Amino acid sequence: MQNPVTPRTLYDKIWDDHVVKALEDGTSLLYIDRHLLHEVTSPQAFESLRAAGRPVRRPDATMAVADHNVPTSDRSQPVEDPQSRLQIETLEANVKEFGVPYFPLRSRQQGIVHVVGPEQGVSLPGMTIVCGDSHTSTHGAFGSLAFGIGTSEVEHVLATQTLLQKRSKNMRVRVEGEIAPGVTAKDIMLSIIGRIGTAGGTGHVIEFAGSAIRRLDMAGRMTLCNMSIEAGARAGMVAPDETTFEYVRGRPFAPQGEAFEQAVAYWKTLATDEGAHFDEEVVLDAAEISPSVTWGTSPEDVLPITGTVPRPEDFADPARAERIRRTLAYMGLEAGQKIAGTPVDVVFIGSCTNSRIEDLRAAAAVLKGRKVADGVRAMVVPGSGLVRHAAEQEGLDRIFRDAGFEWREAGCSMCLGMNPDRLSAGQRSASTSNRNFEGRQGPDGRTHLCSPTMAAAAAVTGTLCDARDLLESTMAEGAA
Amino acid sequence: MEKFTRLTSVAAALPQENVDTDQIIPARFLKTIRRTGLGEHLFAGQRYDADGRENPDFVLNKPAYRKAGILITLDNLGCGSSREHAPWALLDFGIRCVIAPSFADIFYNNCFKNGILPIRLPREQCLALMEDASHGENARLTVDLEKQEIHRPDGEVMSFEMDPFRRQVLLEGLDDVAQTLKNHEQAIREFEARPSRAWVPSTKQPGRPQSVIGGKGEQA
Numbered sequence: 153m154q155n156p157v158t159p160r161t162l163y164d165k166i167w168d169d170h171v172v173k174a175l176e177d178g179t180s181l182l183y184i185d186r187h188l189l190h191e192v193t194s195p196q197a198f199e200s201l202r203a204a205g206r207p208v209r210r211p212d213a214t215m216a217v218a219d220h221n222v223p224t225s226d227r228s229q230p231v232e233d234p235q236s237r238l239q240i241e242t243l244e245a246n247v248k249e250f251g252v253p254y255f256p257l258r259s260r261q262q263g264i265v266h267v268v269g270p271e272q273g274v275s276l277p278g279m280t281i282v283c284g285d286s287h288t289s290t291h292g293a294f295g296s297l298a299f300g301i302g303t304s305e306v307e308h309v310l311a312t313q314t315l316l317q318k319r320s321k322n323m324r325v326r327v328e329g330e331i332a333p334g335v336t337a338k339d340i341m342l343s344i345i346g347r348i349g350t351a352g353g354t355g356h357v358i359e360f361a362g363s364a365i366r367r368l369d370m371a372g373r374m375t376l377c378n379m380s381i382e383a384g385a386r387a388g389m390v391a392p393d394e395t396t397f398e399y400v401r402g403r404p405f406a407p408q409g410e411a412f413e414q415a416v417a418y419w420k421t422l423a424t425d426e427g428a429h430f431d432e433e434v435v436l437d438a439a440e441i442s443p444s445v446t447w448g449t450s451p452e453d454v455l456p457i458t459g460t461v462p463r464p465e466d467f468a469d470p471a472r473a474e475r476i477r478r479t480l481a482y483m484g485l486e487a488g489q490k491i492a493g494t495p496v497d498v499v500f501i502g503s504c505t506n507s508r509i510e511d512l513r514a515a516a517a518v519l520k521g522r523k524v525a526d527g528v529r530a531m532v533v534p535g536s537g538l539v540r541h542a543a544e545q546e547g548l549d550r551i552f553r554d555a556g557f558e559w560r561e562a563g564c565s566m567c568l569g570m571n572p573d574r575l576s577a578g579q580r581s582a583s584t585s586n587r588n589f590e591g592r593q594g595p596d597g598r599t600h601l602c603s604p605t606m607a608a609a610a611a612v613t614g615t616l617c618d619a620r621d622l623l624e625s626t627m628a629e630g631a632a
Numbered sequence: 633m634e635k636f637t638r639l640t641s642v643a644a645a646l647p648q649e650n651v652d653t654d655q656i657i658p659a660r661f662l663k664t665i666r667r668t669g670l671g672e673h674l675f676a677g678q679r680y681d682a683d684g685r686e687n688p689d690f691v692l693n694k695p696a697y698r699k700a701g702i703l704i705t706l707d708n709l710g711c712g713s714s715r716e717h718a719p720w721a722l723l724d725f726g727i728r729c730v731i732a733p734s735f736a737d738i739f740y741n742n743c744f745k746n747g748i749l750p751i752r753l754p755r756e757q758c759l760a761l762m763e764d765a766s767h768g769e770n771a772r773l774t775v776d777l778e779k780q781e782i783h784r785p786d787g788e789v790m791s792f793e794m795d796p797f798r799r800q801v802l803l804e805g806l807d808d809v810a811q812t813l814k815n816h817e818q819a820i821r822e823f824e825a826r827p828s829r830a831w832v833p834s835t836k837q838p839g840r841p842q843s844v845i846g847g848k849g850e851q852a
Contacts, residue, residue, distance in 0.1 A: 354737060
């Protein structure tokens with residue numbers, strides 16, 4: 153434990169409050185407040201638990217939901233793929249046997265674990281939150297320490313409610329000023345990753361700060377923290393503030409009444425102290441951030457939509473030049489070409505990065521009164537049944553359907569191409585998800601990451617394009 | 633978990649940066665509820681063509697490297713997903729040691745949990761080992777965890793850094809969960825009883841919508 157007069161970061165404070173025991177070798181046994189489970193990374197952990205005759209230590213700190221592998225088409229039918237069905241049935245049998253709270257596939261609360269946790273108030277400020285999924289960093293938006301773990305660690309948390317961890321270094325990314333209209337949290341994060349690279353945050357926990365971050369709503373902050381892992385960081389965080397407390401207030405699993413006020417009093421103490429030490433600090437000018445899109449197969453391959461694809465010959469390092477060459481070939485792009493105007497086959501709006509009601513509203517604002525371009529397959533996969541329901545209450549589903557989008561059930565879907573929603577070889581997508589790795593959305597599929605606004609614009613024009621052009625004409629029509 | 637002490641094997645070089653876990657094991661092969669059997673899908677995207685035929689140019693398909701026990705890559709190995717299926721697939725193929733200038737955090741961690749030794753070496757040394765690896769079966773490397781050394785075929789020795797705790801766990805093949813329960817149960821109980829912990833709500837709250845376990849829940 154540090155001397156209390158030493159100024160501490162948000163990360164330091166949450167870490168200190170969860171150290172069960174500091175060990176001689178520099179690792180610490182860290183207590184875990186929330187353990188979220190899904191069907192893909194938990195079965196082997198439960199199997200080991202069962203083999204050793206151990207119970208789940210704290211089912212009351214655990215929550216499970218199936219998301220990665222669930223069909224997002226008709227939910228009234230049984231899951232068709234036998235392997236997927238077995239994985240979901242295995243999760244259901246495990247939660248029953250071990251007494252773990254679970255949102256069933258047919259419940260409205262089902263959805264992507266990183267959407268469901270915050271939505272239900274299961275994920276709260278000041279907590280340590282883990283899940284067998286790298287995008288657990290999403291929950292850091294609440295001012296919690298949230299990170300992804302492997303299945304062996306899932307087993308360790310199930311059995312002991314703790315993890316052996318080494319303290320990470322502190323990194324602060326400040327985004328100061330105002331973002332321009334048409335620029336979103338996704339563009340901020342893509343710009344950050346483009347700047348620091350996919351290994352830029354390795355060994356660090358990133359705290360996002362600055363006036364542009366403070367102005368983001370919780371959905372935007374979640375988008376930001378979600379992709380911390382794409383910057384290589386262990387976790388991303390935003391200090392809790394009134395925006396956070398207002399979001400959390402009244403959520404089903406949040407503290408209620410007097411208990412809530414007491415929790416808020418504690419949460420307010422968590423913000424980074426003046427003068428606290430950061431090992432790394434990066435500052436971005438919000439005004440310089442453009443609507444962005446990736447051109448390659450790594451999330452750091454980011455361009456403003458007005459930009460051009462790099463040329464291998466511009467790189468002195470032969471390994472780097474070779475990677476660019478290989479990436480261009482995979483992506484079917486010409487060196488030096490403008491990224492805008494590249495035709496797309498598929499538009500995917502969804503994933504734990506961008507499937508919340510705010511994301512759907514942003515996409516619908518572009519799509520209202522417009523149609524998906526001929527030959528483009530466009531789909532919306534809401535982050536949860538509740539998001540889907542809320543969108544239907546607002547009439548967003550009509551806007552999407554009228555435009556020619558498929559209106560789907562909640563799940564991870566085409567973000568990772570595990571369920572039947574996949575790109576076929578050579579197909580190109582504009583996708584609001586988080587990874588553009590080779591084959592991520594289907595073997596030999598080509599992914600361009602972007603915001604929901606940009607994805608909707610790509611659906612309308614059939615090409616990657618500057619969404620601001622469409623937004624401006626929408627506003628001009630509105631004014632007329 | 634199998635111990636790791638000393639390994640002598642052919643090494644396969646994959647001279648790429650950012651070898652991500654989607655490359656190591658694509659998501660469509662994660663529909664298993666077991667840890668084993670993933671080796672045939674290791675690097676599936678590069679190892680097989682669209683019809684499932686082997687790509688003869690991919691390193692692990694070349695005769696000399698079909699039994700490689702060591703994999704060497706460039707920076708940021710294992711970036712991306714937390715899927716432990718990545719080390720499971722490596723292990724199932726027979727790879728017990730991975731060497732790179734840098735690793736993504738979660739993958740690095742996951743290796744240790746499965747008896748795979750991840751070694752960080754400066755880029756120049758990785759390139760030198762890749763050069764050794766290019767000689768296939770004529771150039772075996774020996775990795776000695778006890779001494780923290782890699783012995784090259786020409787007799788040269790490279791030493792590497794390793795966290796002492798992680799080293800011990802690998803050398804002895806220790807079970808983490810059993811260790812924690814044996815050594816720290818009392819400390820965990822005391823932590824759970826702290827008054828400052830009282831604010832943390834339960835996820836099992838009667839009347840809240842989650843209390844359906846295995847049931848139908850609210851119809852969407």
